[in-house]
Amino acid sequence: MSTETNEYQQLDELSLEQLLQLHLNCALPSAWTILxxxxxxxxxxxxxxxxxxxxxxxxxxxxxGPRSGTSCPPVCVGCFSSSNPLHPCTLHCRLPVCSSSCQTSSQHQIECGFLRAQEGVQTDKAQINWDLLRAVTPLRCLRMSKLKRKIMKSLESSHFQICEVDLLKRHLHRPLSSSEEAYLRLCCGILDTNAYGGSGGGEDNKSLNFRGLYALSAIMNHCCRPNTTYWFDADQRMVVKASSKIKEGEEILSTYSSLLWGTAMRRSFLRNTKEFECRCLRCKDPTEFGSNLSAIYCKVKPCPGLLLPSNPLDLKSDWSCTAQATTPFSDHKLSAHKVFPLINIYAKVAQMLTESEDLAQVDKFLRSVPEFSQPAVQIRKHFVLHSTDEISGKEPNKL
Ligand SMILES: C[S@@+](CC[C@H](N)C(=O)[O-])C[C@H]1O[C@@H](n2cnc3c(N)ncnc32)[C@H](O)[C@@H]1O
Known part of the structure; x- marks a missing residue:
């Protein structure tokens, strides 16, 4: 019997928990178990x-792999940094790199070899193809160790129709073999369901943007009031810390959406990207534990109340006023289809103001929305981050 078969059989005998402990070289006993x-x-x-x-x-x-998308700056596929000027890989794979060491890095060799060997006939080889950035992480799954492949295959996978494989097929002239295609599709589904987007530090304080499949973290379910928080260290490891005391036997929970988003936005993000309806205590509470993060001012003048969703689990429910019982006005409701355009406008204005940084306008805007509404929180967050960066001498973060 070959060593390879032996190795597979040995791995087959291990539970997912044991496979993860092997992969992470964990000191036992761990503070976590899978149930x-x-x-x-x-x-x-x-x-x-x-x-x-x-x-x-x-x-x-x-x-x-590199993180890609409209909210991310373009990054190098080797070091995931957006700080240095990018140029197309000189081996004509059409991916962006920032240095010769990034071009020759072992991780870039995987997709570079694949895309080079099968270049599209009509593409301009000297140009970066930004779309192809999305396909890098799934392509890197083609060259995983047996242990990693086994762990990856045991993770949950979505059945999304949009998939980087279709993008790849448009750019290659050699058809993918059926086994390659099936494997890549599986990887895309697993990445969509489980991958975390990382950004932040890195060597020389460069801002990095990457997408990683962290298998132990992928076992954590979501809650909009999680009991953990996480960050990425200089080696791109995901460090998970308790944000509150967790008792023995309690579930360790992460969050897949931004904690600063209001309920409607979090729930539609989770439905569209993770295919589930969150029904946690925060989602059920119109005030989101008293923060009133989703609130807008009541539109009946001069009512001082706030409008909040009557049933936050139902996107179509009316928004009712918190001051209703104590004011002489009767019609303190707004239908959801009138509220959402307003919220969208506020969010866009907040974005514009943080980009232009016109402080007089920012001040005026903040007076027009409740203190804890999402756009107000986003604006404050932006200016706090900005001033922290100014103090530390770093480039300011953009929202
Ligand atoms: C990263 S996996 C989490 C681990 C998963 N429970 C498993 O058994 O592998 C993400 C998926 O778990 C499910 N999930 C996570 N949190 C959930 C929650 N709070 N309510 C319902 N489903 C949830 C969703 O199907 C989601 O797409």
Whole structure:
């Protein structure tokens, strides 16, 4: 029997928890275990009391690739940095790199070889193809170790129709073999469901933007009031820390959406990208634990109340006024289809103001929306980050 078959058989005998411990070289006993969750499928649970602020685990990515999309600056496929000027790889794979060491890095060799060997006939080889950036992470899954492949295949996969494989097929002239295509499609589904987008530091304080499949983190279910927080260290490991005390037996929960988004935005993001309806306590509470993050001022003048969704789990429900019982006005409601355009306008204005940084206009705008509304929170967050960066001498962050 070959060593390879032996290796596979040995891996087959291990549970997902043991495979992950092997991959992460964990010190045992771990503070976590994998159990069935009442939320969905499997979840991560505390094996002992975990103190607030304690690092629960450091997760090593199974695969890393560049982050892409309209909200991300263009990055180098080698180092994931957007700080240096980018140029097309000179080997004509049409991906952006920032240096010769990034071009010759072992991780770039995977997609570079694949795209080079099968260049599209009519493409301009000297140009960067920004669309292809999306296909890099799935292509890197083609060259995973057996252990990583086994772990990846045990993760949950979505059935999204939009897939980077179709994009790749448009840019290649050699058809993908059926096994390549099936494997790449599986990888895309697994990445969509489980990958985390990382950004932040890195060496020399460069801002990095990457997408990583962190398998242990991928077992964590979502909650809009999670009990963990995470960041990425200089080696692009995902460090997961308890944001509140977690008792033995409790589920360890992450968040897949921004905590600063209001309920309607979080729930539609989760439905569209992760295919589930969140029904956590924060989603059920119109005031979002008293923060009134989704609120807009009541439109009946001079009512001082705030409009909040009557039933936040139903996107179509009316928005009612908090001051209704104590004011002489009767018609303090707005239908959802009138509220959402308003919220969208506020969000766009908030974005424009943070980009232009006209402080007089920002001040005027902040007076027109409730203190804890999402656009107000976003604007404040922007200026806090900006001033922190000014103090530390870094380039200011954009929202
Ligand atoms: C990264 S996986 C989480 C682990 C997953 N439970 C498993 O068994 O592998 C993400 C998927 O879990 C499900 N999920 C996560 N949090 C959930 C929640 N709060 N409510 C319902 N489903 C959830 C969704 O189907 C989501 O696409």
């Amino acid at each position: 069935e969750s009442h939320l969905h499928g499997r979840g991560l649970f505390a094996t002992r009391d975990i103190e607030e602020g304690e690092v629960i685990f450091k997760d090593q990515a199974l695969v890393l």
